[in-house]
Amino acid sequence: MAEFFAMGGYAFYVWGSYATVTAVLVHQYAAPLIRRRKLLRELAGEARS
Amino acid sequence: MRAHIDPAPDLPQSAIRTRFHRFISPPWFYRFAARWSGRLGWSALLLFAAGACGGLVLAPPDYQMGDSYRILYVHAPAAWMSMFVYAVMAAAAASGLIWHLKLGEAVARACAPLGAAFTLCALVTGSLWGRPTWGAYWVWDARLTSELVLLFLFVGCMALSEALDDRRSASRAAAVLAVAGVVNLPIIHFSVEWWNTLHQGASVARFGRPSVDTRMLIPLLIMFAAFNLYFLAALLNRVSCELLDRERRTQWVAEVARG
Numbered sequence: 592m593a594e595f596f597a598m599g600g601y602a603f604y605v606w607g608s609y610a611t612v613t614a615v616l617v618h619q620y621a622a623p624l625i626r627r628r629k630l631l632r633e634l635a636g637e638a639r640s
Numbered sequence: 641m642r643a644h645i646d647p648a649p650d651l652p653q654s655a656i657r658t659r660f661h662r663f664i665s666p667p668w669f670y671r672f673a674a675r676w677s678g679r680l681g682w683s684a685l686l687l688f689a690a691g692a693c694g695g696l697v698l699a700p701p702d703y704q705m706g707d708s709y710r711i712l713y714v715h716a717p718a719a720w721m722s723m724f725v726y727a728v729m730a731a732a733a734a735s736g737l738i739w740h741l742k743l744g745e746a747v748a749r750a751c752a753p754l755g756a757a758f759t760l761c762a763l764v765t766g767s768l769w770g771r772p773t774w775g776a777y778w779v780w781d782a783r784l785t786s787e788l789v790l791l792f793l794f795v796g797c798m799a800l801s802e803a804l805d806d807r808r809s810a811s812r813a814a815a816v817l818a819v820a821g822v823v824n825l826p827i828i829h830f831s832v833e834w835w836n837t838l839h840q841g842a843s844v845a846r847f848g849r850p851s852v853d854t855r856m857l858i859p860l861l862i863m864f865a866a867f868n869l870y871f872l873a874a875l876l877n878r879v880s881c882e883l884l885d886r887e888r889r890t891q892w893v894a895e896v897a898r899g
Binding site: 595598599600601603604605607608609611612615616618619620623624626627630631634635637 | 681692696697701706707708710711714715718753754757760761764765768769771772870873874877878880881884885888893894896897898899
């Protein structure tokens, strides 16, 4: 297991790459969903008033 | 909701036309996006998991680069997507410029941050791969430099589409930049052949000469599929937001908001 995480001495480069990609892609996916929820709440408020 | 765009009644190919016009009308596309983005997102997640498992665990280490080559499984798909998303953005922007398609403008605007994200991923992972392989995080190599230019193009499109108060003029300004920037795509693609670069050439898409071990190749193909599905899902999320915002004064948005 430790050997797997060590990635033959390239742990920083390999895990750094995967972590960066994961963080960027999760953010890109979630940000519009959050914005849409906010927008719908705002628009529903406008429609009622 | 259905009668948003009236089809021309007597045209010969009107059945296909009507379908297409409906599909690209904002209310229809919004419902389509709401129905499909989740499914596409989950499929992408499954494929990401499978690809990462195959690439990080099952594939053997490379005989020259050892385990550092495993960066390939995120680097190559991200780099490919950066160019693919640019092509999609330019096509959507052109459709907005030529036919004034609202959906085209919305798609072009939604593509810019996604493309910037893929380009950033490609640059960062490339740099993290370059350090152990070439001995430097960054070199002013043709491939790297043209990819950096791509990042600036995406960021430029994002900035321009925010720059003017009138949203449609802003969209048009960004669209002109997007279309003009297409010239950078062949430069990126052929940079490894035109200039003497440090970056290696294609090793997968070479016909008739399978040069990669199957256990290395299959996870890569899965990752490519995952990135494409992810892009579609994330694009649908962004476009649906964009449509709600742009069409906020219309009846269909009021209906959607009422739930």
